[in-house]
Structures are given as C-alpha cells and as structure tokens.
Amino acid sequence: MTQEQRCISSWPPGSASSRHSQRGSDRPPLPAGTSCGGGRARSVPIASIPSRPPAGKMPKKGGKIADVAKETQAQCKKPKLDTAASPSVLSYESPDSLFRSLISPIQEEEFFRDYWEQKPLLVQRNDVLVAAYYQSLFQLSHLKELCRQGLYYGRDVNVCRCVSGKKKVLNKEGRVNYMQLKKDFDQKKATIQFHQPQRFKEELWKIQEKLECYFGSLVGSNVYITPQGSQGLPPHYDDVEVFILQLEGEKHWRLYKPTVPLAREYNVEPEERIGSPTHEFILKPGDLLYFPRGTIHQADTPHGISHSTHVTISTYQNNSWGDFLLDAIPGLVFDTAKEDVALRRSIPRQLLMQVNTADCTKKLSSLLRRLADSLENSRELRSSDMKKDFITHRLPPCLGCDSDPLTPGGKLPKIDSRIRLQFRDHAIITVEPDQENADEIRREMVYVYHSLKNRRETHMMGTEDDTASEDGLAQQTHGLRFPLSYLDALKQIWSSSTVTVKELNLTSDAEKENLALSLWTECLIEVL
Incomplete structure (x- = not known):
C-alpha cells in the first residue's frame, strides 16, 4: 500500500x-423548531441604535443606552474538558x-x-x-x-x-x-x-x-x-x-x-x-x-x-436550493407585489372552497414567470431567515480565553480613524421589517447579526425542552439595528480592506462616528 x-x-x-x-x-441533534440552514430563527431584541447617541455611550438591548463597559462585559469560561492534543496536522x-x-x-x-x-x-x-x-x-x-x-x-x-x-x-x-x-x-x-x-x-x-x-x-x-x-x-x-x-x-x-x-x-x-x-x-x-x-x-x-x-x-442539512427558495420567495413575492398589480388582483371567487384547483395552475405559472422576470431585474434577494438561523446557532470564534473577542480593545474610533472589519465570517447584514415596531406598517431596518457571543456549550444542542435551556443557556441572537440609510456605509466597511470613518457614505459626521462606535463596541471592527 x-x-x-x-x-x-x-x-x-x-x-x-x-x-x-x-x-x-x-x-x-438540531435546535428545536429549527433546521441546519433552512430553519426559522426566533427573533429576539438586539441592540438598537438611536440617531445621535451620547459620546462614549452604546445602545443597549431594547433601544436603551448603556455604558460600553457594561454592554460588552467579558464572560470567558474555561472549556469543561480539554486534554493536551498532539501537534496539529491541520x-x-x-x-x-x-x-x-x-x-x-x-x-x-x-x-x-x-x-x-x-x-x-x-x-x-x-x-x-x-x-x-x-x-x-x-x-x-x-x-x-x-x-x-x-x-x-x-x-x-x-x-x-x-x-x-x-x-x-x-x-x-x-x-x-x-x-x-x-x-x-x-x-x-x-x-x-x-x-x-x-x-x-x-x-x-x-x-x-x-x-x-x-x-x-x-x-x-x-x-x-x-x-x-x-x-x-x-x-x-x-x-x-x-x-x-x-x-x-x-x-x-x-x-x-x-x-x-x-x-x-x-x-x-x-x-x-x-x-x-x-x-x-x-x-x-x-x-x-x-x-x-x-x-x-x-x-x-x-x-x-x-x-x-x-x-x-x-x-449541509437543509441547505439546498429548495430550502433557499422556500426562504427567499415570500420576500420576493411581497416586494414584487408592491410594483406589479397582477400579484395584487384577487383570486377567483370560491377558489379556496374547491376540491380541484387544477384550473388555476396556468395562472400560477404565469405569475411565477413574472416573479422570475422580477428576480432577474432585482439587485438583491432577501434570505434573512436562513442567514439568521446560521449565524445564531453557529460556533463562536475559537480564540481561547487569553484572547477574548467579547471585549473591545485599542483606540476608540473617531472621525479621522482608519478602521477594518474583523471576524468577517461571523457577521451578516440583512434588511427586514423593524422588529421593535408593533405598527401595522413597519419600516425596513438594517440588522447586523454576529456570532461572537454565541455559546460553545449549546452548539447544536437545541433551545427548548432540554437541560441547556432550563439552565438559561439557550442561544440568543446578537447584533445591531440601524436605520435603512446606514446600509451603503455598512456595505463600504464589508467590501473594503480598510476605510476611514469620514469616508463612510452617511450624511453627518455624528452618524459616521455612531456607526463606527457601535461596530467597535460589538468587536466587529478594529481601529488601525
């Protein structure tokens, strides 16, 4: 051999x-009520960003203001059992x-x-x-x-x-x-x-x-x-x-x-x-x-x-094109219906009472073709649930307790600071309706979700009806919430190796510093 x-x-x-x-x-074992990529992540309140936060302050969960030190207090725990490994071949x-x-x-x-x-x-x-x-x-x-x-x-x-x-x-x-x-x-x-x-x-x-x-x-x-x-x-x-x-x-x-x-x-x-x-x-x-x-x-x-x-x-459980379509099509239909009156027309009278609905398949096929045309002409496709499910339940970075990613370090970002995104693989950007607004018409907001504070102890162990949940260790969603006007600036940071705060695509210096400070407090950027 x-x-x-x-x-x-x-x-x-x-x-x-x-x-x-x-x-x-x-x-x-999968999280209860979710699946490995295609499930529905439960939405929980995440950090909210006011228009002009006080200097040196960071929005706390639920939209209130809290000190940076309190918001990002380190919770580094020793692993329950780690034995000495042979030198890695990986x-x-x-x-x-x-x-x-x-x-x-x-x-x-x-x-x-x-x-x-x-x-x-x-x-x-x-x-x-x-x-x-x-x-x-x-x-x-x-x-x-x-x-x-x-x-x-x-x-x-x-x-x-x-x-x-x-x-x-x-x-x-x-x-x-x-x-x-x-x-x-x-x-x-x-x-x-x-x-x-x-x-x-x-x-x-x-x-x-x-x-x-x-x-x-x-x-x-x-x-x-x-x-x-x-x-x-x-x-x-x-x-x-x-x-x-x-x-x-x-x-x-x-x-x-x-x-x-x-x-x-x-x-x-x-x-x-x-x-x-x-x-x-x-x-x-x-x-x-x-x-x-x-x-x-x-x-x-x-x-x-x-x-x-x-x-x-x-x-790759429930991570197929079929799963992606199940996640993306509802948002596509919702957005397209705003522009296309054909999707807003009523279904035939008594359609829901009929045993055989074969007569409407031709109409559905026509509408699906209109959706396909709309998709080809659109710049973005919503798929927030699969993204959130992944980022909420994945492992945090493995840096060891000597390098705690939960505590921001170095200089505070200022208007002239050059910044760089870190933990790129552990953060996502989504656009979705405001989760904290109970009104019928909810404006769209930008959400940045990350996995830096996820718990290794609960990885892939479920969120309900188990001991981890009873002990209060169930996985939560961590991240930040911004007005839709912040989207382009966030994309700047995500797509650039480095960027100066004053170059961010926002209207005022206060908004630029607010964005940088918020990301820095969550350990998502570093100041160079």
Whole structure:
C-alpha cells in the first residue's frame, strides 16, 4: 500500500474497494423548531441604535443606552474538558487552508468537481503523525472524566446496538454513570454515541468553527465508540454531508447505492432492499472518509480489535436550493407585489372552497414567470431567515480565553480613524421589517447579526425542552439595528480592506462616528 492511498469508485454495483465497513447515525441533534440552514430563527431584541447617541455611550438591548463597559462585559469560561492534543496536522491559517489540509492529499478543486454530492471518497493514510493527532481528538479513556461533568442520556450520550437489523436503544434515565456506561459497553457490546463533542474538546471546536466559515453552513459532530464484534446501527442514510475521521481502532464499512440521492431526511433501509455494497473497506487511525447525503451505510468493529472510535463531522442539512427558495420567495413575492398589480388582483371567487384547483395552475405559472422576470431585474434577494438561523446557532470564534473577542480593545474610533472589519465570517447584514415596531406598517431596518457571543456549550444542542435551556443557556441572537440609510456605509466597511470613518457614505459626521462606535463596541471592527 502506498503512503497515502485514496480509494475512488462510482456507483455501479460490484465496484467495491477492498475491505469492509459499517457505521452509526450521523445526524446531529438540531435546535428545536429549527433546521441546519433552512430553519426559522426566533427573533429576539438586539441592540438598537438611536440617531445621535451620547459620546462614549452604546445602545443597549431594547433601544436603551448603556455604558460600553457594561454592554460588552467579558464572560470567558474555561472549556469543561480539554486534554493536551498532539501537534496539529491541520492548517488553521484560514478556513480554506483548514479544509485543504483535512482532505489532503486530495486537491480542493478535484474534491468538488468529482466527489461533492456525487460519490464517496476514501483517503487511507499510513502516517503515524496523522494517526496520533486524530487519536488526541477523542478517546474511549476520555469518557470517565467527561462523565464527571454532568452528562445526561439522550442529550449528551446515546447507548445503542443493532439487533436483527433494528436499532435497540439502551439508554438509562437521567445522568450518565461512567461505571454503568462502561458495563453496557463491555457486557452488552453497546455503541456509545457522544453528541457534539466540540462542546468539550477545543481542537474539535477549532476544526468545526473553521468548517462553518468554509461552508457557510452549520457543522455538527458525533463520536461513535463501538466494541469488537459489534454494530451500533442498522443500514441507513442521512440528510447531511458526512466526513468520518477514524480516531482509534478499526472500523469495517459498507456503502451502498442511494435509493434517494441527496436525501432530505434520515431513514433506515432493510438489508433486502439495499443490495450489494458498492464500497467495502476498513478504516484505520488517520483515515478519512467522505460520502454525500443519501448514501446508505453500515459499520461494525471487527473481531480482534478492542474497540473503534470515530468522529462524524456533518454539514449541509437543509441547505439546498429548495430550502433557499422556500426562504427567499415570500420576500420576493411581497416586494414584487408592491410594483406589479397582477400579484395584487384577487383570486377567483370560491377558489379556496374547491376540491380541484387544477384550473388555476396556468395562472400560477404565469405569475411565477413574472416573479422570475422580477428576480432577474432585482439587485438583491432577501434570505434573512436562513442567514439568521446560521449565524445564531453557529460556533463562536475559537480564540481561547487569553484572547477574548467579547471585549473591545485599542483606540476608540473617531472621525479621522482608519478602521477594518474583523471576524468577517461571523457577521451578516440583512434588511427586514423593524422588529421593535408593533405598527401595522413597519419600516425596513438594517440588522447586523454576529456570532461572537454565541455559546460553545449549546452548539447544536437545541433551545427548548432540554437541560441547556432550563439552565438559561439557550442561544440568543446578537447584533445591531440601524436605520435603512446606514446600509451603503455598512456595505463600504464589508467590501473594503480598510476605510476611514469620514469616508463612510452617511450624511453627518455624528452618524459616521455612531456607526463606527457601535461596530467597535460589538468587536466587529478594529481601529488601525
């Protein structure tokens, strides 16, 4: 075998590569009432900007004025568990460099041309440094200390086993006891599924935060630990793009042709329906596997191997063109109807009472064509809900407690200051109706949302009916609210490497300083 081997094949039956496979469900728990990119983020009050704030003051949430120091008080917490990692084999210089180093030696262009959403990719590495680094990300031996942090069945850990082609859940009630967990692992041959380990492991936090910047989509993870001669889950497919990193031991995998290409939901498939594997292989420490959503798969730990540990990194759930259209079309219809009287005409009398509405399809087709024409002639397309869902639930920057992004530093921005946007990947601009105005006619405002104050502890863990929510740790929306007249100036800052405050496209120096001070207080710009 070569030093680094990639096993590549397309989908015709019988094209399996050497060795076996099987694996557990890769679906990350999603925030309740939301989805991984296409969900609806709950709107909560965010910082409001008055026309002329007092010098040195920053608008507080709800439109009131508060001191800068109080508004941005640091809340840096030590991670619950971070063990020393081996020297990283990944490049954290940028999101692009991180992804390139993750799939190495495959080139980025080749990956997206030949594999992404198309077929699996197996990268087998005979590299002790990569294997040691992967092993440091998460190990079976880490569970004892993690259980002391207050883990709960269902929320943090699932215990399961595949029996006669079905998933058997072996969870107990309440808090996880390590001795009981180890007993189920050893005696019942149960698989341990650990949800969202990036909450505890800083190296995974770093990896997933960079991948969220790279993909512009939420990135979750699960760790699966399976004893020898056992299988955790039956053959199934997921609704996420999957990257598998083998951390400890070996795992025997089998992949099958999708019955639903690029599936939008998780589903178990019976053995008699899936046919023969298209790919079969063994993953060893340091190996990487990618496969698209909809790929049917199963995995087991071979006899003679004490256990297998792998981490599944998942992304692109509900992040398709269909999801984007569902998000964007309501705003497009609303805006177009202001200008096009055809969209404002009444539907036929008693249309809503009819069983068969086939007669109106021609009219709907005509209106959709008018919408398409309007879209081609428009400068911007609203898609605020998907944007807000992503920015609200993604990981904050991983800078460590010695470099707290929540506290602004350096000089205050003045009219002659040169400023630069920072944390570009962690902030978005949207235009939407004023959330704080209850009047029937709500004027449009500019909102700047950011993820700098998001909580690592709640990443991908939901917002309702769980312990995190009960403890008051549910994710909130953070950002600023401006009059629509500030939009061009904000675009200036976002599109320029640097800009002088006095050059901002606003009518008065007071507005220019107000904008700069507001962004500086949220740590979104730095003064050069």
